[in-house]
Amino acid sequence: MLRPLPLATAAILSGPVLLGLLGTVLPAVGLGPLGTGLTLDPVREVLAWPGLPQAMALSLTSGLLSTLGALAVAMLILAGWHGTRAFTLLERLLSPLLAVPHAAAALGLAFLIAPSGWIARLPALALGWDVPPDLLIVQDRLGLALTAGLIAKELPFLLLMMLAALGQTDQRRRMAVARSLGQGRVAGWVKTVFPSLYAQVRLPVLVVLVYAMTNVDVALILGPNTPPTLSVQVTRWMTDPDLGQRAVAAAGAVVQLGLVLAALLAWQMGERLTARLGRAWVWSGRGLAERAARAAGLALGVLSALSILLGIAALALWSVAAGWRFPDLVPEALSARNWMRFGPEMLEVAGDTLALAAVSTAVSLLLVIGCLEAEHRFGLTVGQRALWLLYLPLLIPQVAFLPGLVAAAGSVGLGPSWPLVALGHVVFVLPYVFLSLSGPFRAWDGRLARVAAGLGARPDAVLWRLRLPMLLAPVLTAVAVGMAVSVGQYLPTLLLGGGRVSTLATEAVALAAGGNRRAIGIWGLGQTLAAFLPFALALLVPALVWRDRRGLRHG
């Protein structure tokens, strides 16, 4: 029962990805059920699309710049402030932002930085403008708004990943040595701690790079329109009513995949170059402008957190705004009318969204617990290769394999449907559930199991009566992480559901084009709350259940 689970999980993770890639490549060259025989026509059509060079450039620049930016800010924050009170504060500010869905964060940011948004109203009030400035800030041609939004949203992820890995780098003693040798705080940290820390978080960094290059939801909201990023264009071809465009979409996805592989290669060369430059820097003995570096880290961290927090505040305020004219900083009056108008439908879709999240997370959790327990019972060691497998669905762009997966499922009579969407969500939820739960699960004191065995308890009893109850808090946290991931999924829901499965993510993104700020406020806020609700329960339930058990506080 338990022994084949790790293999089954590997199949669930890699099967859809590999099948999807195959299903993408075949139609791109005219093969497969809809194909007309081997041809390069779809590829030619993509290459003939006039927007292609700029779309590719956009994907590359927004992806690389936002990853570099988020990584640099995370590094500056940790180097300059780890262990201080300011850091604790910043960590508390940024951690919850991890749960904010990408689409909601992007919608909020748009409310903030648009020419008619909150920020522009400050100079407008001071200078007496009564119309918004005629500037293309959101959806600018260079993708700067998109890049900024991605930095703000990925910073919490990278910071928390680095923080989790920091324990294994012996940073305290390294820093003590580095500083006693005359290095400043930031320079010493970057020289001695960062290299081994980066090695630990390399896969998550690559995940961010791939996501930033190929995401569709944030790019639709904050990215330019004519032309959009390549992934957005592929999605347009994919959802075109003309089925003939599917082959073009497949060819575009192949181009996108190639672009990502090229970027990953370039990133790897950049890593080597950085390592070489770093060694030269160490040899030079030079330090850094410590105060400037620390100030920059703190300022950028706070700015990043505020941009998302204020964005959500703007969503919330618009959702209850009656009238809100341009330069005013707050609405003229608050009213429940927007909620009466859009609320019921939003809540209904929120229910569907959470149901989908609950099902895909439950499936993922069962598989993950099964894998971890099998690893424990049969002494299976999970090597580096298994870790890559876990990251596979996150490292292959969604837009490159989902179109193929739809085609592959269709060819065996599995049309776009709710179960297909749920299965698709499992592929993306499972890795995060695994990453979240595996640490606490493996760290559980194995001597407790031996004591229990000595008392006659079977392995199943040890799992259900000891291990899982004691791990209630981390299990629920993993559930919350999984559900937040599911609530945030846009492209899998859109493509695997064939447009017929609506969730808060698909509806919120669809509304973004319309420009009804009150509706966007309600749906964006709804998506944020749906992602937060499980986290609130994950904090509350263990505290209530184990309120009389001191040994179980702090996890």
Add this chain to the structure above:
Amino acid sequence: MAEGLRLEGVRLSQGERSLLEIDACVPPGTVTTLMGPSGSGKSTLLSFVMGDLAPGFRAEGRVTLDGRDLTGLAPEARHIGILYQDPLLFPHLDVAANLAFGLPRGGRRAARRAAVEAALSEVALEGYGPRDPATLSGGQAARVALMRVLLSAPRALLLDEPFSKLDAELRAQMRELVFDRARVAAIPVLLVTHDAADAEAAGGPVIRL
């Protein structure tokens, strides 16, 4: 003599490295002490006797308990209790549920409760049943751990440096209590320690590794 715990031609190795070789017989009601420096494979031997040797270790020879060959039996089927230096009470269960955890199945609910209550009063912890284990003192927790393993009616008891974390006064008390109880229960006890005073208090044969 088939009674007691017998280690016959046991050889433990890790990869190419041989850890220890031992032949021993622990009669019921007596304590045999195993002494050796850290890294000599003492704890590995206990794992082997318990039946969950970590992967990477190899073992030859066999262990019998009251004449029954334990080879291939699952840990929970061996009826061998173990005490570590930490009491390892289950933190999510109250003290009484910890004690009830290992009670052999069967019997009425009232009888099981009575057994737990009796065990508590035997170690001067009457009324501690509903307590959170995290609120017990070190000595109290150690006594609960001892009664928990004894209530499960083990056929042998392994002690893995069980007194090393207690302060001197408590240590003497716990030694007396543990050895006393084991004698009353008439089960073989295998003690692993690097404290010569433990071996002396145990009063049985000492095997040096």
